[in-house]
Amino acid sequence: MEIEIDINDDMPIFSQLVNQVKDSVIKGELATGFSLPSIRQLANELGVNQNTVAKAYKVLERDSIIVARGYRGTFIHDNAKENCQVNLKDKGLTIMREAIGSVQALGLTDSEIRIIFSSLMKQSK
Amino acid sequence: MTFLNSHLMTVIVYIAVISQIFTISIIFANKWYKRKTFLLEKYSPENYPNLYVQSSATEHKRMKFRRVADRIIASLSFALVLFFLLTQTDLETVASSILAIAIIQLVPWALSRYWSKENDLLMAKNFPSTKRKSSFQNRIITDFVSPAKLIIAVLSYGITVMFAVYIFIEQVWGEQSSKALSLILINTLMVSYLAWLLFNSLYGKKKDNFITSDDRLNLIAGKCQEITSYLTMYSAFIFGICLINTFDLSQVYISVLAGLFVQLIFVFSLTKTTEINYEVYKQD
Numbered sequence: 252m253e254i255e256i257d258i259n260d261d262m263p264i265f266s267q268l269v270n271q272v273k274d275s276v277i278k279g280e281l282a283t284g285f286s287l288p289s290i291r292q293l294a295n296e297l298g299v300n301q302n303t304v305a306k307a308y309k310v311l312e313r314d315s316i317i318v319a320r321g322y323r324g325t326f327i328h329d330n331a332k333e334n335c336q337v338n339l340k341d342k343g344l345t346i347m348r349e350a351i352g353s354v355q356a357l358g359l360t361d362s363e364i365r366i367i368f369s370s371l372m373k374q375s376k
Numbered sequence: 377m378t379f380l381n382s383h384l385m386t387v388i389v390y391i392a393v394i395s396q397i398f399t400i401s402i403i404f405a406n407k408w409y410k411r412k413t414f415l416l417e418k419y420s421p422e423n424y425p426n427l428y429v430q431s432s433a434t435e436h437k438r439m440k441f442r443r444v445a446d447r448i449i450a451s452l453s454f455a456l457v458l459f460f461l462l463t464q465t466d467l468e469t470v471a472s473s474i475l476a477i478a479i480i481q482l483v484p485w486a487l488s489r490y491w492s493k494e495n496d497l498l499m500a501k502n503f504p505s506t507k508r509k510s511s512f513q514n515r516i517i518t519d520f521v522s523p524a525k526l527i528i529a530v531l532s533y534g535i536t537v538m539f540a541v542y543i544f545i546e547q548v549w550g551e552q553s554s555k556a557l558s559l560i561l562i563n564t565l566m567v568s569y570l571a572w573l574l575f576n577s578l579y580g581k582k583k584d585n586f587i588t589s590d591d592r593l594n595l596i597a598g599k600c601q602e603i604t605s606y607l608t609m610y611s612a613f614i615f616g617i618c619l620i621n622t623f624d625l626s627q628v629y630i631s632v633l634a635g636l637f638v639q640l641i642f643v644f645s646l647t648k649t650t651e652i653n654y655e656v657y658k659q660d
Binding site: 252253254255256257258259260272275281286287288289291292293295296297298299324 | 500506507508509510511512513514515578579580581582585589
């Protein structure tokens with residue numbers, strides 16, 4: 252299987268990597284347990300910064316598409332195919348919509364909601 | 377002490393130095409030149425512009441320079457050997473010239489290597505597309521080199537170090553026994569350097585973005601096997617030096633061993649050529 256990125260594309264390189272891995276998992280080109288190349292190897296092959304590849308791997312791990320097993324390497328997750336169907340952004344949007352609906356029902360204005368949201372984001376850092 | 381009679385030793389030394397001159401400056405230099413000529417003719421700069429970063433004139437000039445340099449060095453080296461023969465120079469002097477001649481013979485090769493590296497950098501810079509491809513396959517050394525070969529390389533280093541440590545502890549070489557530690561250091565430095573080269577071959581930066589993934593893997597495989605062979609050969613060479621000193625043999629043997637070692641490196645690195653698909657270098 253080959254990975255291809257376009258360094259001049261509007262889409263960030265790490266997103267291109269994430270999307271291609273997810274597409275390959277859905278198509279069955281990357282099976283469960285497949286060993287991914289190391290961050291250094293992939294970065295050097297594509298001529299990109301190691302942090303870019305690390306970011307892509309982090310996103311894939313967050314979405315449970317891949318699993319890192321320390322010195323043994325990084326592998327395709329057992330449930331990668333199912334997890335590819337889950338869109339975290341859509342999920343996040345649904346939860347936020349419900350939360351905002353609940354807060355608006357209390358009678359708070361839009362600016363009050365924005366202030367609360369900003370302060371919560373600062374605290375979570 | 378010698379364990380061969382002096383006439384036989386003289387023959388061996390002269391054969392070693394003459395074969396070295398032939399191997400490095402004639403046989404393999406001609407092989408290099410023929411290969412470059414073949415590539416230039418079959419894959420001309422006009423039809424395969426992406427294969428060459430230098431102009432055709434520059435390539436030809438460099439090849440001509442190389443050829444002349446190799447011939448001059450070979451001629452001068454043979455002249456020196458003839459001088460030694462005619463003046464019946466002592467064997468130690470003849471033997472010690474083996475390494476000196478090897479260093480001079482390697483200069484044109486080092487220059488070609490420098491030009492090649494310069495071309496690689498320019499090629500990487502001039503790659504016309506913004507797209508980058510990579511095989512999405514994890515690479516480990518055993519994909520390209522058999523575990524047995526790797527074990528032999530590690531064992532040969534281990535045995536050499538243990539032998540040198542034994543020499544030092546038991547003071548086998550008397551007052552000179554501390555030299556064994558220097559040999560361990562030299563061996564370790566060289567082995568570390570080769571291990572780094574091996575690592576770099578597997579995971580280093582991709583210099584040529586035109587090459588196909590399959591061809592790249594074949595080149596990596598060739599390089600890994602070559603370097604693993606060097607690891608074993610170099611440790612064996614150091615082991616040989618330890619043996620020569622342990623049996624108190626003449627230093628002439630070390631020079632002969634060094635000459636043979638250099639020739640073996642050439643045989644290992646330049647006998648095989650990995651063919652790649654050159655069509656990728658055609659103009660888009």
